[in-house]
Amino acid sequence: MSSLPSSEFIIVGGGAVGVGCAYALAKAGRTDVLVLERADEVGSVTTSQGAGLCGQVRDSAERIRLAMHSVATFRELQASEVKPDWNEVGSVRVALSPRRAEEFQRLKAAADAAGLKAELIDRAEAKRRWPLMDFSTATSVLWCPSDGYMTPRCVAASYRHNAARLGVKFATATSLEGIQLRNGRVAGVRTNRGDADCRYVVNSAGANAYHVARLAGLELPIFPVRHEYYVTVPMAGLTPDLPCFRIPELTLYGRVRDAGLLLGGWEPKSLSQDPRSYSPDNEPPPVVTDWPVLDSFETSFRALFPTAEPAKKSWVGKGWPTFTPDGRFLIGESSRVPGFVMAGGCNAHGISGSGGIGKLLVESLLDPDPGEYVRSLSPDRFTERSIDWSEARRQAAHVYETYYGV
Numbered sequence: 001m002s003s004l005p006s007s008e009f010i011i012v013g014g015g016a017v018g019v020g021c022a023y024a025l026a027k028a029g030r031t032d033v034l035v036l037e038r039a040d041e042v043g044s045v046t047t048s049q050g051a052g053l054c055g056q057v058r059d060s061a062e063r064i065r066l067a068m069h070s071v072a073t074f075r076e077l078q079a080s081e082v083k084p085d086w087n088e089v090g091s092v093r094v095a096l097s098p099r100r101a102e103e104f105q106r107l108k109a110a111a112d113a114a115g116l117k118a119e120l121i122d123r124a125e126a127k128r129r130w131p132l133m134d135f136s137t138a139t140s141v142l143w144c145p146s147d148g149y150m151t152p153r154c155v156a157a158s159y160r161h162n163a164a165r166l167g168v169k170f171a172t173a174t175s176l177e178g179i180q181l182r183n184g185r186v187a188g189v190r191t192n193r194g195d196a197d198c199r200y201v202v203n204s205a206g207a208n209a210y211h212v213a214r215l216a217g218l219e220l221p222i223f224p225v226r227h228e229y230y231v232t233v234p235m236a237g238l239t240p241d242l243p244c245f246r247i248p249e250l251t252l253y254g255r256v257r258d259a260g261l262l263l264g265g266w267e268p269k270s271l272s273q274d275p276r277s278y279s280p281d282n283e284p285p286p287v288v289t290d291w292p293v294l295d296s297f298e299t300s301f302r303a304l305f306p307t308a309e310p311a312k313k314s315w316v317g318k319g320w321p322t323f324t325p326d327g328r329f330l331i332g333e334s335s336r337v338p339g340f341v342m343a344g345g346c347n348a349h350g351i352s353g354s355g356g357i358g359k360l361l362v363e364s365l366l367d368p369d370p371g372e373y374v375r376s377l378s379p380d381r382f383t384e385r386s387i388d389w390s391e392a393r394r395q396a397a398h399v400y401e402t403y404y405g406v
Contacts, residue, residue: 043156229264
């Protein structure tokens with residue numbers, strides 16, 4: 001694009017969430033949308049570092065239905081010309097204690113209430129589905145056949161292709177420099193390629209979401225928290241149809257990737273960033289591979305998968321997904337700055353939850369009476385009171401550290 005067109009919606013950030021929101025708006029009939037991405041291509045920053053698992057089992061029927069909408073979106077996109085590489089291989093969730101087994105009973109009940117097919121299976125059935133894993137110490141296994149995984153950059157590319165077919169415009173290599181207000185309301189943006197008028201600015205800027213909000217005069221506690229996983233060289237017996245897996249007590253998750261093992265986990269002592277410590281022109285400091293942490297994932301997993309030990313690590317995924325102090329999304333329009341809309345604070349659910357986040361965004365903006373859950377995600381919950389930044393950062397890190405908490 002040689003110049004920036006005025007648009008009803010300007011979305012800042014071309015990761016999976018930003019382009020997913022563009023696709024959701026366009027499907028809802030609001031096609032006058034422009035997506036700004038300062039990188040040369042969509043999905044090339046935090047999204048590109050994602051592990052790509054998509055699980056639907058949650059602790060409430062409402063959250064499960066949201067995840068189910070994401071899966072339905074990936075299925076829909078998989079039928080298009082540019083695919084998200086969606087692989088619906090199912091998932092096994094493994095409990096190693098009676099307390100966790102009790103939690104699985106509650107998760108199964110929530111799935112039943114939401115209409116999600118999930119079942120508790122015995123060790124023999126789990127072994128049939130994942131032959132290389134040792135389930136002898138498992139106290140319960142929860143199987144969800146419609147879970148799966150995708151390739152994150154392919155997700156972003158698929159959203160872009162399908163949104164563009166509906167009329168959405170994209171401007172890459174374009175940096176936001178300011179948000180223009182008129183009578184206290186969003187009126188447009190300034191970029192390195194000129195100005196553009198708009199009615200809404202949607203903030204999907206990931207690790208820079210704090211800085212975008214500051215341009216509108218808002219201060220939102222959105223904290224990048226380090227996350228890492230590794231991929232091994234190809235291993236015998238690992239085929240692409242094997243289910244994803246989650247082992248909450250070990251804080252581990254994984255799947256097959258390129259005939260190797262992708263293994264990641266949640267650190268008990270996380271490393272977070274205060275977004276005020278780096279400039280809006282930069283991402284957070286580069287993540288330095290923490291080999292002791294990655295090796296601890298391998299050590300923990302060996303009890304269930306002994307052959308994981310000798311496998312050479314061929315690649316490390318690492319990035320700064322953003323977390324909020326209460327562990328909930330930031331979605332919806334600010335009452336303090338009308339026209340400024342949040343679609344972020346994804347708490348490591350950005351890629352897998354992108355379809356559902358788009359649905360929530362549309363409901364928050366276009367439904368005259370959005371539901372209580374949507375209203376609870378409003379950015380107003382943080383802008384209408386003072387924020388203790390030290391405590392907010394601690395709480396956001398705690399959300400990460402207790403990701404698999406009971």
